[in-house]
Amino acid sequence: MINQLSQETSPTVATLDDLAKLANYSLMDTLNGDPDAKQNGIDYVPRQVFTGHYVPVKPTPIEDPEYVAHSKTFFSELGFADSMAQSADFVRMFSGDISQVPEPMRKVGWACGYALSIFGTEYTQQCPFGTGNGYGDGRAVSVLEAVIKGQRWEMQLKGGGRTPYCRGADGRAVLRSSVREFLAQEHMHALGVPTSRSLSLYVSKTETVKRPWYSQGSHSPDPDRLITEAVAISTRVAPSFIRVGQLELFGRRARKQEHPKALEELEQLMLHLVEREYADVIDQQLTSAEKVLLLAREFRSRLTSLVANWIRVGYCQGNFNSDNCAAGGFTLDYGPFGFCDVFNPQYQPWTGGGQHFAFLNQPVAAERNFLMFCTALSPLLASKPDDLEQLQQLVNGFSTEMQAQMEQMWAAKLGLSTFHPALFNELETLMVQTPVDYTIFFRELSALPSDIEPLKKSFYQDLQRAPEGLDLRWSAWLTQWQSLVGSSTEAKTDAKTGQPHTREEIARQMKLVNPKYSLREWLLVPAYSQASEGDYSLVRELQAVMTQPYAEQSQEVEDKYYRLKASEFFAVGGLSYLSCSS
Numbered sequence: 032m033i034n035q036l037s038q039e040t041s042p043t044v045a046t047l048d049d050l051a052k053l054a055n056y057s058l059m060d061t062l063n064g065d066p067d068a069k070q071n072g073i074d075y076v077p078r079q080v081f082t083g084h085y086v087p088v089k090p091t092p093i094e095d096p097e098y099v100a101h102s103k104t105f106f107s108e109l110g111f112a113d114s115m116a117q118s119a120d121f122v123r124m125f126s127g128d129i130s131q132v133p134e135p136m137r138k139v140g141w142a143c144g145y146a147l148s149i150f151g152t153e154y155t156q157q158c159p160f161g162t163g164n165g166y167g168d169g170r171a172v173s174v175l176e177a178v179i180k181g182q183r184w185e186m187q188l189k190g191g192g193r194t195p196y197c198r199g200a201d202g203r204a205v206l207r208s209s210v211r212e213f214l215a216q217e218h219m220h221a222l223g224v225p226t227s228r229s230l231s232l233y234v235s236k237t238e239t240v241k242r243p244w245y246s247q248g249s250h251s252p253d254p255d256r257l258i259t260e261a262v263a264i265s266t267r268v269a270p271s272f273i274r275v276g277q278l279e280l281f282g283r284r285a286r287k288q289e290h291p292k293a294l295e296e297l298e299q300l301m302l303h304l305v306e307r308e309y310a311d312v313i314d315q316q317l318t319s320a321e322k323v324l325l326l327a328r329e330f331r332s333r334l335t336s337l338v339a340n341w342i343r344v345g346y347c348q349g350n351f352n353s354d355n356c357a358a359g360g361f362t363l364d365y366g367p368f369g370f371c372d373v374f375n376p377q378y379q380p381w382t383g384g385g386q387h388f389a390f391l392n393q394p395v396a397a398e399r400n401f402l403m404f405c406t407a408l409s410p411l412l413a414s415k416p417d418d419l420e421q422l423q424q425l426v427n428g429f430s431t432e433m434q435a436q437m438e439q440m441w442a443a444k445l446g447l448s449t450f451h452p453a454l455f456n457e458l459e460t461l462m463v464q465t466p467v468d469y470t471i472f473f474r475e476l477s478a479l480p481s482d483i484e485p486l487k488k489s490f491y492q493d494l495q496r497a498p499e500g501l502d503l504r505w506s507a508w509l510t511q512w513q514s515l516v517g518s519s520t521e522a523k524t525d526a527k528t529g530q531p532h533t534r535e536e537i538a539r540q541m542k543l544v545n546p547k548y549s550l551r552e553w554l555l556v557p558a559y560s561q562a563s564e565g566d567y568s569l570v571r572e573l574q575a576v577m578t579q580p581y582a583e584q585s586q587e588v589e590d591k592y593y594r595l596k597a598s599e600f601f602a603v604g605g606l607s608y609l610s611c612s613s
């Protein structure tokens with residue numbers, strides 16, 4: 032028994048050679064969009080790519096890389112030895128130098144083109160050629176596909192240098208944004224929300240770029256100066272990085288018959304998506320049309336659940352364009368994101384994002400992305416009016432499914448088995464007028480308080496919008512809520528198990544829905560600031576705290592991280608909002 036256990040837990044991948052043995056590429060090489068001459072992947076000049084799944088791109092290594100962090104959780108899931116993250120050949124590969132990787136790993140990576148829709152409107156003007164053929168992964172370069180413990184994973188460098196889609200930019204990511212992305216992915220996974228995963232993070236000791244950023248304490252919406260920042264490469268991992276935008280690029284080409292194989296390529300990409308992301312729920316034997324419909328149904332279900340989960344944990348994507356919407360239904364692109372402190376339905380951390388991508392508008396933004404997803408697939412059903420009609424029904428049914436997911440989520444946050452509209456509406460009004468800290472409020476509520484005093488820990492007293500009579504209204508609300516959840520709980524039974532619910536059980540369940548710790552922007556700022564001085568201790572501390580967001584943790588952690596946002600952090604660039612995610 033002891034032997035068996037140690038065998039199961041001991042890492043099976045201790046070196047890059049071990050990892051190389053698991054390399055297994057499912058790239059559609061028949062859909063390589065670059066002419067033969069460019070197979071070495073070193074043509075970084077912005078150019079139009081008219082067809083195909085990907086272009087070969089050799090990443091540009093960062094100079095003199097230094098280890099910052101790796102995901103211990105994910106390494107353990109993959110059976111990777113922690114020591115590998117600091118081994119010379121692993122560091123070399125995941126800081127962008129794949130020229131020496133062992134066979135059968137490939138010495139050239141790849142980047143993909145994609146289209147852009149913003150809130151359901153198609154765009155091409157962001158493409159330097161105005162056609163949409165020059166837009167895509169501008170700094171994301173995939174370097175490996177491997178089947179590990181029966182699961183296929185794609186590993187992608189972010190900040191891996193220029194690609195044909197870089198649009199004149201440098202293809203780099205800075206340490207600041209890479210720390211944010213690395214930690215946010217770790218946190219999101221620990222929150223139980225589907226996401227691309229963090230693998231590793233390396234910074235250059237010598238290479239820097241200039242980026243616009245805020246002077247300390249700046250209240251201006253836009254950065255007011257250029258700062259020099261170290262470049263970094265974080266590696267993210269997912270079953271695939273196919274975006275709704277990529278399907279759209281293929282869908283638009285098919286719709287406009289831009290080239291003779293456009294429809295065929297769309298079908299191939301759809302089948303590839305099904306294989307990479309939906310193989311467990313869509314039978315390979317089905318016809319293409321059947322697959323399209325099941326794919327749309329399944330994506331709808333994943334997307335609605337994803338967005339309800341975002342709202343459950345206080346996450347705002349900030350720029351929920353179709354090119355930031357993973358077709359596999361998980362969170363992707365941690366640039367303009369934020370976790371809200373003060374509850375505000377209009378919370379939007381990114382100054383460029385607009386209200387359409389605000390916190391509680393995310394269900395509508397998701398619906399627009401779903402519409403674009405279905406529009407992209409519809410040429411595949413062009414000769415089948417009944418199937419097209421079914422696809423349309425799936426689009427029409429989005430808001431109902433979304434609403435159901437939201438109601439279930441709100442009920443769970445309140446420890447109730449059903450949604451009570453009047454109770455919720457009054458709560459939402461009170462949360463805005465008080466206003467409350469979103470995370471702290473629901474966590475305090477999870478202790479089933481008998482009066483409103485404990486809830487006041489979440490109140491931003493200085494920001495009160497309607498102080499008159501608030502306490503009385505809160506007390507009335509709490510009494511009403513308690514009558515549903517609290518006093519009569521002993522008599523209640525669980526609909527599924529028939530077991531009686533105790534107060535302890537309800538509190539326990541609520542604490543698994545309402546996290547105690549949330550990756551607030553003002554916690555990230557000191558972590559990446561210290562990191563820029565070569566001190567990674569706060570990054571690692573935050574990683575440790577934020578990968579157990581539901582646990583109580585120590586008193587010391589609670590004192591430091593379970594707190595209201597300080598008044599001096601309000602309305603400050605880089606702390607309350609950001610204009611730049613690169």
Ligand SMILES: Nc1ncnc2c1ncn2[C@@H]1O[C@H](COP(=O)(O)OP(=O)(O)OP(=O)(O)O)[C@@H](O)[C@H]1O
Pocket residue numbers: 166167168169170171196197198200201202203204354355363364365366612613
């Ligand atoms: N420094 C950069 N160099 C080249 N391209 C960039 C750079 N910053 C952003 N881009 C490109 O701009 C586009 C939109 O920006 P966005 O912030 O969504 O990208 P990103 O942060 O690189 O994201 P993603 O996580 O979606 O790959 C993407 O095509 C992206 O690759």
Ligand SMILES: [Mg+2]
Pocket residue numbers: 354355364
């Ligand atoms: Mg993006």
